Amino acid sequence: MAHYDLVILGAGSGNMLLSEETARLKVAVVDPGRFGGTCLNRGCIPSKMFVVAADVAVGTRTGARLGVHATVDRVDWKAIRDRVFGRIDPLHDSAVDYRRANGVNVYTEPGRFTAPKVLRVGAEEITADMFVVAVGARPRVPDVPGLDAVPYHTSDTVMRMDELPASMAVIGGGFVAAELGYVFGAFGTDVTIVQRGPRLLMAEDEAVSERFTELAAQRHRVLLETTVTSVAAHGGGVALTVSGPAGEEVVEAETLLVSAGRRPNTDLLDATAGGLALDEHGHIVTDDAYRTSVPGVWALGDVANHFQLKHMANAEARVVRHNLLHPEDVRTLSNKVAPHAVFTSPQIASVGLTEQEARRLGVAYLVSVRDYAQTAYGWALEDTTSFVKLLVSPADRTILGAHIIGPQAATLIQQLIQAMSLGLTVDQVARDTIYIHPALTEVVEQALLEV
Known part of the structure; x- marks a missing residue:
């Protein structure tokens, strides 16, 4: 041994x-x-x-x-x-x-x-x-009748396929569905997303989740509040029997991607x-x-x-x-500031409390929302759908949460992550820092100044 x-x-x-x-x-x-x-x-x-x-x-x-x-x-x-x-x-x-x-x-x-x-x-x-x-x-593979009898992909395998499928059904509406659905759709695959909840990316701030769902529905077929009741092989592909607000229907696709969590x-x-x-x-x-x-x-x-x-x-x-x-000098890590990003289109980044979490917890907050379209670089992008949303404590003026949907979101949020980690107030981050004009960072500056 x-x-x-x-x-x-x-x-x-x-x-x-x-x-x-x-x-x-x-x-x-x-x-x-x-x-x-x-x-x-x-x-x-x-x-x-x-x-x-x-x-x-x-x-x-x-x-x-x-x-x-x-x-x-x-x-x-x-x-x-x-x-x-x-x-x-x-x-x-x-x-x-x-x-x-x-x-x-x-x-x-x-x-x-x-x-x-x-x-x-x-x-x-x-x-x-x-x-x-x-x-x-x-x-995680859900317990769906017939799923074990048909070929399907998960995020582990779908990127190594030999051929680009003509059509794809996606079970789940989280970050894997958002990112890989976007990828395959961009390459020409006809994508259908079957989501149990009322929106895609349900863990995001409601405003971000709603906006992303609207935009995703413009490029994919998105079935909300819909469950997959069975799966069967069909013509070299798969057929999903689904049940939703419109009743029961069959979704056919060449390839099936299961993205139901981990x-x-x-x-x-x-x-x-x-x-x-x-x-x-x-x-x-x-x-x-x-x-x-x-x-x-x-x-x-x-x-x-x-x-x-x-x-x-x-x-x-x-x-x-x-x-x-160094067992004599043990360190810890606070997970209070745990940022994440979803690299779909539009890109999404988030840190801290969402508005629905703040309401559920009874946390007092101020809200500031600033559209990309209100900045010079937003004009250059011809952007009409992206925004920055901040939740701020009215008591100590620190940032409780930050949520961005739009180009470069994962980069734009970094200064807000740093501010939250260091306990800086919105006033310090907005007024004690000079923002480059006409960079896209001005949308963050304007959201901070609005508070």
Whole structure:
């Protein structure tokens, strides 16, 4: 039985734990998948590379509103796909080779706990003084009659298809549906989105969710308050029987994308056999320092939180690395400011309270909304639908929440994230900072000044 100072389960954000400081430790990394985890191989990075190509296609077709008349001759799906994964796929082997060359044992078979701090990997059992569990999450597949009998894609597989489908049905209305629905629609696929709720992107601020739903319905068929009651094979594709406000109907498509959320991989790890406490959703329970219920075992990323965000996992990895090496000076990470973005069209970014959350919690707030169209750069864009929305505390004038829908939203929100993290008031951010004219950042400035 091999014994290590540190065993890392998961080579996504878990791989980031290793540094010059950990070189003195005897370390093993266990991951049956590809180094880089979800983000690099089947999540944020490849999907954004597809989004960039989609933006070019859409921008070309819509240039006439600016007086630029152009057409898209064709979209070469295989060329786009191969550009994306031709850059990503070689990174796995080089990462494994690099770790092994630097004294890290890499296990490429699945690991399962057999007891606290005892892990079976293949035919071998290993132990360690410290474990970090960072095994991530995977797409959740809903229990729909017939789904297990037809071919379908999830976000894990859809970007590696050999051919661009003529039509696609999407189950779910969250960020995967928003981003990949946009991508395939931009490339020419006829997309139908089936969403149980009354809007798409229900977790966003209601105003943002409503605006995005309106815009998405202009380019896709969007079925709201509709459930899939069964799925069957049909003519080389699939047929979804759905039930909604108009009654029951059948949606036919060449390809089916299931985007019904994600579930933590704790079941694949036998986390409970390892003594790890789980919450009602199957996530590993940790404290603010990412310690689990087992001394010496830490957890981070999608397996331990509900954010499902790579930048949050990166921040957690930095905290956990410090805590592993400096147990006398344990650091914590506050999740009060947890921003996110949806790289669809229009782009969406959000941080802090939504207006519906503020109402539900009874939090007093002021609201400021500023349209892109009210700025010079908004004129240049001929933008008529984008806006910035702020929620501000009337008591101490700090920002409670910020929500942006429109071009460059994920970039524009960064100064507001910083202001919230540092406890700055809207007055400080608006009046004590000079904003470049006529940059798009003026829409944020104007929203702040309005408060």
